[in-house]
Structure formats: C-alpha cells, structure tokens
Amino acid sequence: MRIKVRHGGKMDFALARAWRIWDNIRVTKQHKKEHQMIRVNENYLKIQASYLFTEIAHRVKAHQEAHPEAKIIRLGIGDVTEPLAPAVVEAMHRAVDDEAGRERFCGYGPEQGYAFLREAVAKNDFQDQGLDVAADEVFVSDGAKCDCGNIQELFGADIKIAVGDPVYPVYVDTNVMAGRTGANDGGRYANLVYLDCTAANGYVPSPADLAEPVDVVYLCYPNNPTGAVATLEQLQAWVDWARTNKAVILFDAAYEAFIRTPGIPRSIYACKGARECAIEFRSYSKTAGFTGVRCGYTVVPKGLVGYTAAGEPVELRPLWTRRQTTKFNGASYISQRGAEAVYSPEGKAQTKATIDFYLENAKIVKDALVKLGYDVTGGVNSPYLWVNVKGDSWEFFDRLLKNANVVTTPGAGFGRAGQGYIRISAFNSRANVEEAVDRLSKVLA
Amino acid sequence: MRIKVRHGGKMDFALARAWRIWDNIRVTKQHKKEHQMIRVNENYLKIQASYLFTEIAHRVKAHQEAHPEAKIIRLGIGDVTEPLAPAVVEAMHRAVDDEAGRERFCGYGPEQGYAFLREAVAKNDFQDQGLDVAADEVFVSDGAKCDCGNIQELFGADIKIAVGDPVYPVYVDTNVMAGRTGANDGGRYANLVYLDCTAANGYVPSPADLAEPVDVVYLCYPNNPTGAVATLEQLQAWVDWARTNKAVILFDAAYEAFIRTPGIPRSIYACKGARECAIEFRSYSKTAGFTGVRCGYTVVPKGLVGYTAAGEPVELRPLWTRRQTTKFNGASYISQRGAEAVYSPEGKAQTKATIDFYLENAKIVKDALVKLGYDVTGGVNSPYLWVNVKGDSWEFFDRLLKNANVVTTPGAGFGRAGQGYIRISAFNSRANVEEAVDRLSKVLA
Numbered sequence: 001m002r003i004k005v006r007h008g009g010k011m012d013f014a015l016a017r018a019w020r021i022w023d024n025i026r027v028t029k030q031h032k033k034e035h036q037m038i039r040v041n042e043n044y045l046k047i048q049a050s051y052l053f054t055e056i057a058h059r060v061k062a063h064q065e066a067h068p069e070a071k072i073i074r075l076g077i078g079d080v081t082e083p084l085a086p087a088v089v090e091a092m093h094r095a096v097d098d099e100a101g102r103e104r105f106c107g108y109g110p111e112q113g114y115a116f117l118r119e120a121v122a123k124n125d126f127q128d129q130g131l132d133v134a135a136d137e138v139f140v141s142d143g144a145k146c147d148c149g150n151i152q153e154l155f156g157a158d159i160k161i162a163v164g165d166p167v168y169p170v171y172v173d174t175n176v177m178a179g180r181t182g183a184n185d186g187g188r189y190a191n192l193v194y195l196d197c198t199a200a201n202g203y204v205p206s207p208a209d210l211a212e213p214v215d216v217v218y219l220c221y222p223n224n225p226t227g228a229v230a231t232l233e234q235l236q237a238w239v240d241w242a243r244t245n246k247a248v249i250l251f252d253a254a255y256e257a258f259i260r261t262p263g264i265p266r267s268i269y270a271c272k273g274a275r276e277c278a279i280e281f282r283s284y285s286k287t288a289g290f291t292g293v294r295c296g297y298t299v300v301p302k303g304l305v306g307y308t309a310a311g312e313p314v315e316l317r318p319l320w321t322r323r324q325t326t327k328f329n330g331a332s333y334i335s336q337r338g339a340e341a342v343y344s345p346e347g348k349a350q351t352k353a354t355i356d357f358y359l360e361n362a363k364i365v366k367d368a369l370v371k372l373g374y375d376v377t378g379g380v381n382s383p384y385l386w387v388n389v390k391g392d393s394w395e396f397f398d399r400l401l402k403n404a405n406v407v408t409t410p411g412a413g414f415g416r417a418g419q420g421y422i423r424i425s426a427f428n429s430r431a432n433v434e435e436a437v438d439r440l441s442k443v444l445a
Numbered sequence: 446m447r448i449k450v451r452h453g454g455k456m457d458f459a460l461a462r463a464w465r466i467w468d469n470i471r472v473t474k475q476h477k478k479e480h481q482m483i484r485v486n487e488n489y490l491k492i493q494a495s496y497l498f499t500e501i502a503h504r505v506k507a508h509q510e511a512h513p514e515a516k517i518i519r520l521g522i523g524d525v526t527e528p529l530a531p532a533v534v535e536a537m538h539r540a541v542d543d544e545a546g547r548e549r550f551c552g553y554g555p556e557q558g559y560a561f562l563r564e565a566v567a568k569n570d571f572q573d574q575g576l577d578v579a580a581d582e583v584f585v586s587d588g589a590k591c592d593c594g595n596i597q598e599l600f601g602a603d604i605k606i607a608v609g610d611p612v613y614p615v616y617v618d619t620n621v622m623a624g625r626t627g628a629n630d631g632g633r634y635a636n637l638v639y640l641d642c643t644a645a646n647g648y649v650p651s652p653a654d655l656a657e658p659v660d661v662v663y664l665c666y667p668n669n670p671t672g673a674v675a676t677l678e679q680l681q682a683w684v685d686w687a688r689t690n691k692a693v694i695l696f697d698a699a700y701e702a703f704i705r706t707p708g709i710p711r712s713i714y715a716c717k718g719a720r721e722c723a724i725e726f727r728s729y730s731k732t733a734g735f736t737g738v739r740c741g742y743t744v745v746p747k748g749l750v751g752y753t754a755a756g757e758p759v760e761l762r763p764l765w766t767r768r769q770t771t772k773f774n775g776a777s778y779i780s781q782r783g784a785e786a787v788y789s790p791e792g793k794a795q796t797k798a799t800i801d802f803y804l805e806n807a808k809i810v811k812d813a814l815v816k817l818g819y820d821v822t823g824g825v826n827s828p829y830l831w832v833n834v835k836g837d838s839w840e841f842f843d844r845l846l847k848n849a850n851v852v853t854t855p856g857a858g859f860g861r862a863g864q865g866y867i868r869i870s871a872f873n874s875r876a877n878v879e880e881a882v883d884r885l886s887k888v889l890a
Binding site (some may be wrong): 036037038039040041042044045047079080081082083084086089092093096097099100101102105106107108109142143145146149150153154155156157158159169170173174177179213215216245246247248289291292293294306307308309311314316319322323326327328329330331332333334335429 | 481482483484485486487489490492524525526527528529531534537538541542544545546547550551552553554587588590591594595598599600601602603604614615618619622624658660661690691692693734736737738739751752753754756759761764767768771772773774775776777778779780874
C-alpha cells in the first residue's frame with residue numbers, strides 16, 4: 001500500500017501527523033496479528049519525573065547525617081502545621097457520631113456534595129461578597145488537586161494549553177498524560193505554551209505574553225510558587241481575552257484566604273464576563289488546614305460552553321456533572337461537615353486567626369530578607385515568599401542548608417523561569433520561624 | 446491538497462481511519478483559522494444517559510402521590526443501612542482529635558495511603574489468607590468507584606475492552622469517555638465486547654464466550670448486579686487466558702466480604718499467575734459500611750506489565766503511582782484510621798456481624814421467592830438477589846410497586862441481558878425485610 005501526497009510538493013504538518021498516526025495504526029495492526037498484547041498509555045512515559053522534592057530530601061538527609069547535632073528547620077514545605085479549628089473539630093466529632101447510629105447514618109451522598117455545604121459555599125464565598133455563583137454551580141470534591149487534574153478530561157485531545165513558568169506541576173503533568181504535549185526537551189514540553197513569570201512582568205503575565213493562540217490558560221493567584229497576586233485589571237484582561245477567543249480560564253484560587261490587601265480579587269468571578277469563560281478551584285487545605293482531611297470544590301457556571309468540531313456549543317457544567325458522577329463518589333461526609341463548620345461564626349474567626357498567624361510568619365521572614373537586601377515577591381497575601389537569590393537556585397539552597405540548617409525550595413524546580421529564586425514557606429511554628437530568621441540574618445549578612 | 450490512495454484499488458480500515466483523523470485535523474485547522482474556540486471531549490456526548498434510577502424515582506414518586514398512605518419499602522438500593530462498627534467510630538474520633546492538636550496533626554499524607562493501613566491490608570486481607578500481596582502493592586484511595594473508573598487511563602486509547610452484561614455502568618462509561626468505543630446503538634456501544642451473563646453459563650462467562658480478542662476484561666465477583674460468584678476454576682480460566690494473550694484482568698472484589706461458602710475465592714490472587722495479569726479493587730463501602738466515609742484500595746502487583754507500541758514491557762505499578770501522585774492527594778486521614786480499625790479484633794467481629802445480618806436478610810427474601818417458584822441467583826455470598834421474573838423487568842417492577850409497595854431494580858437497567866430479571870438488595874432493616882416478604886408472598890402467590 002502506498003500513499004501519494006501532493007501539496008505543491010510539500011507535506012504539511014497536519015498531513016504529516018495523520019501519516020504518523022496511520023503508520024502507527026498499521027504497525028500496531030501487524031504487530032497485534034502476531035503478538036496480541038495490552039498497550040499502555042505511552043504519554044505517561046513522556047513525563048519528566050520531578051526530582052525536586054526527592055533531591056531536596058536527599059540533600060537534607062546527607063547534611064543531617066554529616067551533622068547529627070544540627071537542628072534543621074524546614075521552610076520548604078507547602079503543608080500546613082497548625083491544628084484544625086475547634087469549630088471544625090466539634091463538627092467532625094458530631095459527624096462521626098451521625099455515622100454511629102441508624103437514625104442519622106449517611107451512606108452514599110450526592111457526588112456533587114451535600115446541599116448543606118454547596119449552599120454554605122455559594123452564600124459565604126460568593127454571594128456575600130457580591131459574586132454571582134449559585135449552589136448548583138458548586139461541585140464539592142476531596143481536594144483541589146484532583147479537580148485541577150481531572151478538569152482537562154472535559155476538553156478535546158488537540159486543544160492548546162498555556163501555563164505559567166514557574167508552575168504548579170499538576171497543570172502540566174495531567175495534560176502530558178492526556179497526550180496534549182510532545183516530548184520534554186530541556187525542561188519544557190513541546191506543544192505547551194509557557195508564560196514566563198518574571199520581575200519584568202511583576203510575576204503576572206498578560207495575554208500579550210502568549211506566543212501563540214491557546215484554548216485554555218491555567219491561572220493561579222495568589223500564586224504558587226511566587227506568592228504574586230493579580231489585580232482586578234490584570235484578571236479582567238485575561239477574561240476579556242478568553243471571551244474574545246472562545247477560550248477557557250482555569251483559575252486556581254487555593255490561596256485566596258491569604259489575601260488581605262483591599263481590592264485584590266479573591267475570585268475570578270469578580271471580573272465582568274468571567275462566568276462565560278472561567279472555572280474556579282477552591283480548597284480547604286490552606287484555608288482551614290484540611291490537607292489531611294481532604295475537601296475542596298470547583299465552580300462551573302451555567303452557560304459556560306465549549307464547542308464540538310462542528311462548532312456547536314456544549315455546556316461544561318453537565319459534562320463535569322457526568323465526569324464526577326461517573327468517576328467519583330463524593331467527599332467524605334465527615335470532611336463535608338467539617339468544611340461546613342468553616343462558615344460558622346466561630347469557624348470563620350478561628351480559621352482567619354490561623355491564616356493571620358501564617359501571614360505574620362511570612363512578614364517576619366520577608367522583613368528580614370528585605371533588610372538584608374533581597375528582592376522578595378509574595379509574603380503578603382500569600383504564605384509563600386519568592387526570593388531573588390542573585391545566583392543559582394540550588395547553590396543558594398545548599399548555602400542555607402549547610403550554613404543555617406534551613407531548608408528552602410529551589411525555584412528552578414518549578415520551571416525554567418524559576419532559576420535564580422528560592423521559595424520560602426510560612427507554614428511553621430513562630431519559634432522556628434524566628435530561629436530561622438536569626439540564622440539567615442547571620443549567614444546572609 | 447489531495448491524498449491518493451492505492452491498495453489493490455481498495456482502501457482498508459486502518460487507512461480509512463487515518464483518513465478520517467486527517468480530515469478532522471484539516472477541518473479543525475481551517476475552522477480554527479476563522480473561529481478559534483475551545484473544543485470539548487466529544488466522547489462524553491456518546492454516553493447513553495442512565496435513566497434507570499431517575500426512572501425508578503419518578504415511578505415511585507408518582508405511586509406515593511397517588512397513594513399517600515402507602516408505606517413503601519425500598520429493596521432496590523445498593524447502599525448500606527447499618528451504622529459503622531463501634532471500633533471504627535472510636536478510631537475516627539481519635540483521628541479527629543489527632544487533627545485537633547499540633548502534636549499528632551497529620552497534613553498531606555502519602556498519596557498511596559498511610560503505611561499503617563497498607564500494612565494492615567496486606568497482612569489481613571492477603572498474607573493471612575495465604576495470598577502474595579505486599580504493602581507497597583496496595584494503593585489506598587477514597588473508594589473503589591474512583592479506582593475502577595481511573596484505572597483505564599494507564600492503557601492505550603485503542604485497546605479493546607470486554608465487560609459483562611448485565612454490568613456495573615462505571616466500567617463502560619469511563620471507557621466511552623476515554624474514546625475507546627463507538628456510538629451507542631440499541632443499548633450497546635460499538636467496539637466494546639459484551640459477555641452475556643445468563644442462566645446458560647450460570648451468570649459466569651468464560652474466555653470461550655469472547656466474540657473476539659480483547660486486551661482488558663472487567664470481572665466482578667461476587668457480582669453486581671447478579672450476585673453470582675465464580676469458582677477458583679472459573680477465575681483460573683480467565684487468568685490463564687490473560688497470561689496467554691498478554692491481556693489484563695480488572696477484578697472488582699467490592700463484595701468479597703459476603704462470601705461464606707468455603708472454597709469460593711475472595712481474591713483473584715488465589716489463582717496461579719494472577720500477579721502477572723490482574724489488578725484488584727477492594728472497598729470498605731460494603732465490607733464496613735463506608736459508603737459515606739469513603740475508603741477503598743487497589744492492588745497493582747510488581748511485575749505486572751503492559752507494552753509500548755514497539756513491544757517493550759512497561760510495569761503498571763509505577764504508572765499507577767504516577768497517576769495517583771499527580772491527580773490524587775490521598776484519602777482522608779480520618780477515613781484511613783477508620784479503615785485500619787476494621788482489622789482490629791473488635792472491628793473484624795463487628796463488621797462480620799453486620800455482613801451476617803445482611804446475609805440473613807438476603808436468605809429471608811431468597812427463601813420466600815424460591816418457595817414462590819422463582820429462579821433466584823445470588824442471595825448467598827452476596828447482598829444481591831437476581832430474580833428471573835419470567836417476563837418484562839419493568840412490568841414486574843411496576844407490579845411489585847403497585848401491589849406490594851416494594852421497590853426493586855429492573856434488571857434491564859444493567860444491560861440487554863438483564864431483561865427479564867429484577868435485582869433485590871438485602872440492605873435494609875429486618876422489620877422492613879420481613880414486611881416486604883409478607884407482601885411479596887401475597888402478591889406473587
């Protein structure tokens with residue numbers, strides 16, 4: 001069999017791709033005829049294994065072994081350290097008791113979450129803030145990581161994606177696994193559009209930074225890892241771009257509870273027209289210390305559409321409902337009752353106090369570093385500090401580990417544009433933070 | 446641009462497919478040039494909406510409205526009704542208290558589950574039964590439905606799947622969403638292989654029933670919905686087939702705790718060679734009443750491989766680790782502590798007593814139906830009874846609803862081969878079960 005191709009003597013990209021696919025099918029068919037065998041999803045093999053935290057653990061372990069007396073302080077980690085709010089604890093005890101008797105026993109709940117939580121979310125996180133989100137647009141889950149990872153299933157295999165650099169790796173890896181990228185070359189995947197987040201753009205890229213048209217952009221503010229926040233005008237520019245280009249914004253607001261500066265939006269829905277183009281992810285992990293309890297939610301507004309190949313609009317909300325009802329069975333009843341308690345008057349006051357505590361930690365570290373002459377992003381409106389170390393990320397990491405017994409995270413681990421930075425986290429006890437600052441001040445003075 | 450195809454004058458299937466793909470790419474490209482727009486995953490649009498439980502709810506509601514005095518008993522539902530075991534309740538209260546203080550606070554846990562639970566599973570569910578499963582082959586999750594739904598991500602897009610008929614819809618729908626099937630025509634999807642489960646094969650199909658070669662088969666024993674169990678010989682035949690054909694068995698053992706007949710295997714790993722070809726799903730939902738608590742696990746043995754297009758073997762366990770660490774953040778710490786308590790001496794005795802209670806419910810219903818002359822599968826080693834109603838599923842459903850105020854599930858809702866059957870569930874109070882049996886005996890006498 002032969003395929004003859006004519007196109008002004010030149011084979012274009014689409015045809016070359018079809019040719020490869022066809023060739024692949026042909027080879028597979030021949031192969032299967034002789035040797036039937038289950039095929040794996042080879043996109044998984046493209047994933048650049050993230051050695052970041054493995055490498056950090058390795059270096060910390062080696063240092064501790066060489067200096068058994070060293071009291072190492074970890075400011076690298078993105079996990080909370082403070083206990084759950086008493087209101088949450090009480091609610092979860094009551095929920096466990098509900099499950100202990102026939103009368104109030106809760107078995108399978110709605111996959112989208114119990115009405116008591118969806119309604120509390122819509123009221124407290126949106127309607128009371130003047131934002132238009134209804135309870136049936138809120139999908140409760142076991143955490144924002146799952147939702148951020150699963151949402152791409154709703155989209156076509158050949159859509160084009162844009163992400164920030166540095167970036168939370170889940171946005172990238174889940175699209176690699178779904179086959180939307182080429183191979184990784186020098187730390188970047190082919191067919192993925194990277195938006196550099198640098199001092200030049202204040203760590204907040206704009207649609208003008210897009211090197212080519214894309215269908216989806218992942219935005220995260222307050223940002224992990226840079227701690228940068230976006231203004232209403234900056235977010236509105238993305239919403240305007242998405243509406244004009246029939247694109248979708250996936251907005252990760254996991255750290256919104258850290259925002260204290262008036263006017264900085266906590267939600268993409270603060271922007272005009274965002275309901276037409278944006279999905280938002282929220283998490284109780286950082287808001288209320290639920291990293292071990294597991295609860296978050298995703299907002300998919302009514303009327304938000306994608307399109308078929310034929311150009312027919314398709315609402316995304318029923319697609320997400322279908323995804324969640326088919327592949328998920330609801331978050332734990334106990335976790336959902338805990339999340340509900342975050343919205344009680346006591347829960348609000350207690351969780352705010354904990355966030356304030358982390359923010360004070362961040363301020364202590366930031367003030368010290370600024371005094372030492374470092375340029376620091378974040379540390380306000382965010383638990384993360386993004387420090388320009390005026391040199392190599394890993395060398396600076398090693399310097400702090402060896403001389404101050406302080407663990408940070410090398411920015412280069414979050415992407416090419418993270419080189420030259422370290423991320424410092426405010427999740428620790430006050431005593432540890434103060435001790436770490438004392439040591440850093442001596443080492444960096 | 447033109448493609449000229451020559452193959453003895455005939456275009457074969459692979460080329461036709463490549464042609465369609467190419468044409469699609471070409472059309473899309475042209476389309477995008479004029480109207481860029483985010484594309485949806487059109488496979489979602491193929492899904493035949495399951496109206497089964499919606500339709501049941503509709504008929505029950507209409508009946509209740511017409512007869513407000515009727516005391517309706519629901520034997521259709523697959524959800525548990527008995528409270529959690531006291532040992533589980535105590536463990537979960539302790540876990541909530543762990544989260545209430547700085548000292549024992551647990552934030553992010555390992556995505557694969559805490560060692561305390563993985564080790565308890567490996568020991569109690571496998572090693573103590575003489576089965577070879579190690580703790581690091583156990584992946585704890587928030588439930589078997591999620592794992593059954595997500596596992597297909599590890600495989601190539603063009604693999605061929607076999608499922609039973611009747612079937613738990615998750616196996617089917619998740620593959621439809623991933624694009625492995627054609628359209629649904631008369632209740633069956635093109636490119637999916639169905640294994641009829643009928644009286645002729647004792648509701649347990651064998652590899653000889655496969656109409657064509659497949660790469661993956663979903664097996665579920667004790668079966669949902671038929672309640673049938675497979676013997677060791679029957680499962681061994683599937684394992685032998687899978688090893689010979691380099692295929693993979695996805696074994697759903699969610700109902701294994703209901704097995705009481707000696708010799709009936711509780712795990713696929715009772716079969717020789719199963720570690721080379723089988724993944725097993727387990728759930729605490731039915732075992733310990735965790736439908737609202739959310740915890741289950743999946744076993745992926747070391748050495749179990751799939752293949753690349755080039756025929757290179759690829760271990761599935763690291764792929765599942767990658768999937769879970771990228772798209773999941775671990776089950777709730779509180780749920781995992783609850784699951785651990787299922788393996789304490791008290792937990793074992795208490796959960797067994799609850800299963801015994803449900804099994805006695807099943808026996809009461811089965812004895813009555815057999816006495817009335819019905820052919821009933823299941824009801825032993827299973828909470829489900831699969832009743833041959835010698836007529837139309839929905840007509841029989843209506844008859845029981847209208848004349849006995851008893852809700853069942855029409856077997857036709859689980860697949861074409863379920864027509865002529867109803868499913869009855871043993872999940873209810875003893876009083877309700879006895880009352881339902883009295884009514885059925887009068888109506889069906």
